[in-house]
Amino acid sequence: MIHNFNPGPAALPPEVIARAQAELADYHGTGMSILEMSHRSKEYEAINAAAEANLKALLGLGDDYRVLFMQGGASMQFALIPLNFLPTGGFAEYIVTGSWGEKAFEEAQRLGQARLLASTADQGYRSLPESDSFTPDPQAAYLHITTNETIQGVQWPAELPQLGPAPLVADMSSDFLSRPFNAGQFALIYAGAQKNLGPAGVTVVVIRQDLIERGRKDLPVIMRYATFAKNNSLYNTPPVFAVYMVNLVLEWIKDQGGLTAMAERNARKAAMVYAAIDESNGFYAGHAAPAARSLMNITFRLPSPELEKKFLSEAQSAGMVGLAGHRSVGGIRASLYNAVSVESATALAQFMQEFAQRYG
Amino acid sequence: MIHNFNPGPAALPPEVIARAQAELADYHGTGMSILEMSHRSKEYEAINAAAEANLKALLGLGDDYRVLFMQGGASMQFALIPLNFLPTGGFAEYIVTGSWGEKAFEEAQRLGQARLLASTADQGYRSLPESDSFTPDPQAAYLHITTNETIQGVQWPAELPQLGPAPLVADMSSDFLSRPFNAGQFALIYAGAQKNLGPAGVTVVVIRQDLIERGRKDLPVIMRYATFAKNNSLYNTPPVFAVYMVNLVLEWIKDQGGLTAMAERNARKAAMVYAAIDESNGFYAGHAAPAARSLMNITFRLPSPELEKKFLSEAQSAGMVGLAGHRSVGGIRASLYNAVSVESATALAQFMQEFAQRYG
Structure with missing residues (x-):
């Protein structure tokens, strides 16, 4: 018996591993492994749809949000978010409370005008910024936070301070689905699956419909959130097995309460x-x-x-x-x-x- | 007994599925699933290194090449190749023999100067261009071909016509490792794994060292081939399970001869x-x-x-x-x-x- 405290990829529910193992050679009587199944098959389309529906149900979100299954991890989101939503002449704001927020901010600076609204770097990322120490600019294209910093072990409370009217974007890679929270206050949430959600290889993005439409249209097709939304994450071949595992984990969370x-x-x-x-x-x-x-x-x-x-x-x-x-x-x-x-x-x-x- | 003719994700060797299933709950006595293991663990680092070494051995490539494990499929490569290797003021050439080459060419046109060197579109993508019908420009930043077009069922022979001195880039998603070929004539080969190589979720890139160094340095970190090369594909969390499966398939190919x-x-x-x-x-x-x-x-x-x-x-x-x-x-x-x-x-x-x- 091993106690698995890995920082990610990390422990998965034993029930989920057992089920994946049991059905690995023959998915639901199809005579094929899930690893061998077309992403255009009705079986996979059902998994893809169930994963979106299960996630939205857990978060209490309705038709004004979409769930996208992307690739490349949070590091790819660090780039895609400014690429899509930081218009020429506009600016975004970042609150940095640890190493991952720092990386997100650096990538945004490379791609446009990104402002550091608040940072706890000078205290060695031990705390959160006092809410009276910064004033979010309502004109920002978006405001980015990292809800949990895995390296420093610093987490925002589920109930956030007032962060103003700019679209709120959050890297929740390491605390997504770990607690109830008001998902409806976010314009975009992203999370690499390999902490609370499943194995490495898929990035879950929860995005408000109006933001999708605001994305730049001169980007490579594969770098637009609109491409994923319009095609139900099936524009190109998705990471089938990783999405299947995420759906098993979502069902496990639901079963646990x-x-x-x-x-x-x-x-x-x-x-x-x-x-x-x-x-x-x-x-x-x-x-x-x-x-x-x-x-x-x-x-x-x-x-x-x-x-x-x-x-x-x-x-x-x-x-x-x-x-x-x-x-x-x-x-x-x-x-x-x-x-x-x-x-x-x-x-x-x-x-x-x-x-x-x-x-x- | 099912006969699986899926176009990708596609059939995997039964021996590979059986092995993955047998060791899914406990990877080599670690007490953990491969799905729960850190990408910084010595076990995964061994898999990552073995997959690169096995692939280079199958292709007969030496130290002047690197193998990278990336995400996003061929569609992401359609964008990353021009982003990295199409300099301002330069141009690339594309030979288009089917739908996938068309998509690669369209993405390149969006990002820089891409020229159509030859196309078989007007015959409905049934053939290959006659080699005396086009003359590759030696000044091109690169020349791109698609070795096999899955939708039309058109394939270049393993022995290619003379394609000139510009760096040769090939989408081999659907015929990679299906036959011996002179890998040393390519500057960059890419292949989504889900045809001949493993499950969906990882893109294999074989790249010549000198090309890596030629890549643009003002791109997002996660979009540079140099980032993957420098970090042995471990800059951020890789799709662990997909790389593990690819390595099992590589070993299977070796075992088969x-x-x-x-x-x-x-x-x-x-x-x-x-x-x-x-x-x-x-x-x-x-x-x-x-x-x-x-x-x-x-x-x-x-x-x-x-x-x-x-x-x-x-x-x-x-x-x-x-x-x-x-x-x-x-x-x-x-x-x-x-x-x-x-x-x-x-x-x-x-x-x-x-x-x-x-x-x-």
């Missing part, structure tokens, strides 16, 4: 690990300020790099994998996405307590 | 189906001129749309799927990629003979 159940489970898991940090008398030093703590990625340091190495190695021996911090910052990171079980979080918290007792 | 064995098998399969056309006294009318016939996609018409409908429906009842022609042209198309068995081709040829006898 939806986003409310996910939020309760995620809060319980994170509380145990944060308690192990807070009750360690400073042996573990959490990176994020308490008010900005992520429920998805818990980042902390030990008193020395040697102890961190020992921690990782003993954790590995105890069957806990994926706990090394991102190579750009080091330290420890426990990723507790939807599919990570309460048992895994319990095991980690207990291991942390014992390790602190032994070496603290 | 490499590209020579593929070519022999593919020639045998296609010969049977073309014989069923040629010996039908005109009941079946092949689309491609005999000299341009594709060994991958065999396209033909029946005397009436009603008979085509009946053909598809009776074929389906006999366990043969994926035979409808592309929705843009209609008719019948049998795709006989590497993983389609000799038994399936035999069954189809026999069915065609019987059908012609009954309705001819």
